[in-house]
Amino acid sequence: MKPFFPTVKAIQYEGPGSKNPLALKWYNAEETIAGKKMKDWLRFSVAYWHTFKGSGSDPFGAATLLRPWNTGKDAMAAARNTLMASFEFAQKLGVDYYCFHDRDIAPEGATLKESNRNVDEIARLALRLQKDTGVKLLWNTANLFSHPRYMHGAATNPDAHVFAFAGAQVKKMLEVGKLLGAENYVFWGGREGYDTLLNTDMKRELDHLAAFLQMAVDYAKKIGFKAQFLIEPKPKEPTKHQYDFDAATVIGFLGAHGLDKHFKLNIECNHATLATHTFEHDLTVASDCGMLGSVDANRGDLLLGWDTDQFPLDVYSATLAMRVIVKQGGLGSGGLNFDAKVRRGSIDVEDLFIAHLGAMDAFAKGLRVAAKMMKDGALEGFIEGRYESYDFGLGARIESGKATLAELEAYVHKHGEPKRFSGRQELLENVLNQYLFG
Numbered sequence: 001m002k003p004f005f006p007t008v009k010a011i012q013y014e015g016p017g018s019k020n021p022l023a024l025k026w027y028n029a030e031e032t033i034a035g036k037k038m039k040d041w042l043r044f045s046v047a048y049w050h051t052f053k054g055s056g057s058d059p060f061g062a063a064t065l066l067r068p069w070n071t072g073k074d075a076m077a078a079a080r081n082t083l084m085a086s087f088e089f090a091q092k093l094g095v096d097y098y099c100f101h102d103r104d105i106a107p108e109g110a111t112l113k114e115s116n117r118n119v120d121e122i123a124r125l126a127l128r129l130q131k132d133t134g135v136k137l138l139w140n141t142a143n144l145f146s147h148p149r150y151m152h153g154a155a156t157n158p159d160a161h162v163f164a165f166a167g168a169q170v171k172k173m174l175e176v177g178k179l180l181g182a183e184n185y186v187f188w189g190g191r192e193g194y195d196t197l198l199n200t201d202m203k204r205e206l207d208h209l210a211a212f213l214q215m216a217v218d219y220a221k222k223i224g225f226k227a228q229f230l231i232e233p234k235p236k237e238p239t240k241h242q243y244d245f246d247a248a249t250v251i252g253f254l255g256a257h258g259l260d261k262h263f264k265l266n267i268e269c270n271h272a273t274l275a276t277h278t279f280e281h282d283l284t285v286a287s288d289c290g291m292l293g294s295v296d297a298n299r300g301d302l303l304l305g306w307d308t309d310q311f312p313l314d315v316y317s318a319t320l321a322m323r324v325i326v327k328q329g330g331l332g333s334g335g336l337n338f339d340a341k342v343r344r345g346s347i348d349v350e351d352l353f354i355a356h357l358g359a360m361d362a363f364a365k366g367l368r369v370a371a372k373m374m375k376d377g378a379l380e381g382f383i384e385g386r387y388e389s390y391d392f393g394l395g396a397r398i399e400s401g402k403a404t405l406a407e408l409e410a411y412v413h414k415h416g417e418p419k420r421f422s423g424r425q426e427l428l429e430n431v432l433n434q435y436l437f438g
């Protein structure tokens, strides 16, 4: 078998002083940080759709990323080649996981039967390659948004026939996930949302979505597929309003429909920022509820209002994200999936490696800094001190639910005006910079 990346050898860790663009500077897989190997904290994953299927086309121009594995008229031959390229890539990069949609790995056929046959054939090859290489499936999912049948949504489509098609696709992907030992299964509500309320019964659509998710939970149980189910929030794009708006909205929805014990969240940076949150905000909301399951690690652009899915090379943001992840002790069965694409001008296959390496290094550096800050109590000490009035007396009574409004009133009569304390934001920002650059 001829390699697809003949110019790239297995990537090595060379440390921060290295000038080699195809080497790791901060990510040293086997090194232990805060009691765990870096590879076990970070659990990096390559996103099949961007890295192997991304064409670089945009609304103004045609494909620029012409890949050797994606050529030829025989769609199944291209699918097999793409799969083999993906395993060679992950192995050379030194990443243990990958993620895919059904329609990324195998072409859609004329009927559901034909599509399923295509998926099954490629899944069998994937199983063999997983065994040969040790690369594992972080999560799989169904593409319920690209085909025109899903133009009005999938589980929230006004037509039950389309709902059924979506269910059939998910059924097959749960079976494939079980076959390949997927550690998680993701639901991203691709077109679950609306463009105008003039034609939409929002309540009914949300009830349908809940029924759909329940069916998936039931089927996974029936076939013994034990993956962690994840919902990936996104506020807009492709619809004007996506139902899985942000972490808080999804957690509320799951609770209201009795689904919360079956799901966690897959938080994507660029989706959080589209919802006018920071990445670390949505991670914190999910983590505080015990529902942070996995991460789509990417980045948006401050000046662009859509999901640009850039590689997460911003160390500042990666550090704040790792702070949340380290605090909760890791991502469990989840990982950091690079749901990111090279820019359409970055046309060489080496660019794919360089982009991933940079992102791995950004999160590795983030992990190192976050773990060190945590160990020193650099921020945590300050935060704890800030709330210390709740550790005793009146504050402790408030936290335990024993205090009453009358008691609060009596307290103020006795103690008068509260003393004011500085929030010290600039000081803490300086501390963070010192850890990052010191």
Ligand code: XLS
Residues within 6 Å of the ligand: 101, 141, 186, 188, 232, 234, 268, 296, 307, 339
């Ligand atoms: C799109 C989403 C998608 C999901 C998987 O914005 O990020 O790529 O991660 O369906």
Ligand code: NI
Residues within 6 Å of the ligand: 188, 232, 268, 296, 339
């Ligand atoms: Ni994503």
Ligand code: NI
Residues within 6 Å of the ligand: 268, 270, 271, 307, 309, 339
């Ligand atoms: Ni996205």
